[in-house]
Amino acid sequence: MTGVIDFHEVTHRHGALTRLDSLSFSASQGEVLALLGHNGAGKTTTMHLILGLLTPTSGRVSVLGGTPDSRHAAALRQRLGYLPENVSFYEALTGVEVLTYFARLKRADRGQVTPLLEKVGLGHAAHRRVKTYSKGMRQRLGLAQALLGEPGLLLLDEPTTGLDPAATRDFYVTLDELRGRGGTVVLSSHILPGVEPYIDRALILGNGRRLALGNMETLRREAALPLVIRVRGRLADSDWQALSNQPGHTLLARDDAGATLAVPEAAKLDTLRRLTGTAGVIDLGVEPPTLEHLYQHFSRGAHQ
């Protein structure tokens, strides 16, 4: 075991219910790993095992070089930042007071409190009581709390819930900075559009099992889904016919302005050559499968 996180055939049962089933994966330093899966797939259970809040029924968990539910836990907590799925704070405290309280608990430098509030866009509301904060502001405060003490490992459960698009972008920039300084990030998310550029790999879970693990290139290769070619232009009916008759090709949509074709990855270049040599083609766009398409592909059959 050498990663920041190593799961080796980890199973966690609660009575008759198997919450995680022989899960193996690792995360290395400076990596952003996304945990994806339907409700009840096992994402939070995985985070709780990393935190040492749960103990595996069988298998081994190692986090930052030790077992998280052992004596290693206290040292681990100081190097770990955690944003739970549902953040809640003392409503009567101000943002500064909340962060100062958590800094004390974590033995982090209290000098970080104000810069962190500014970083997450709460500088203007630092001295307002939490009860006056919107949902997105509470989520930002939760992120600031998780970032206290410059964690080597950051665990974020549904971190962008309640954030508007600009705050979501700022959030991912903050993660990028942490990763740039060697931090490891594990985040779970249901919101797939927009996540892709910011993650290194995705672990797709279904019913407590690992359905897929890898970077976009690996997932695309394993899924072998067709890519989409968007064609702009007026083509003769016989040309459309010839294109859609190619093996594995499907004409997904067609109107007067052009058409959308699903094309096997292996046929991409041949089809593009054919299209650039066809009269009437004005423009071409190639779209590989997105994380959302890959997620749907791998999760097919898993409980949704």
Ligand SMILES: Nc1ncnc2c1ncn2[C@@H]1O[C@H](COP(=O)(O)OP(=O)(O)OP(=O)(O)O)[C@@H](O)[C@H]1O
């Ligand atoms: N406290 C608990 N006691 C018993 N079973 C639980 C408990 N918490 C979760 N489970 C069960 O464990 C399984 C995995 O749940 P988990 O919370 O890890 O899923 P998740 O992927 O985080 O889901 P969500 O997207 O809904 O947050 C589910 O079948 C769930 O019903």
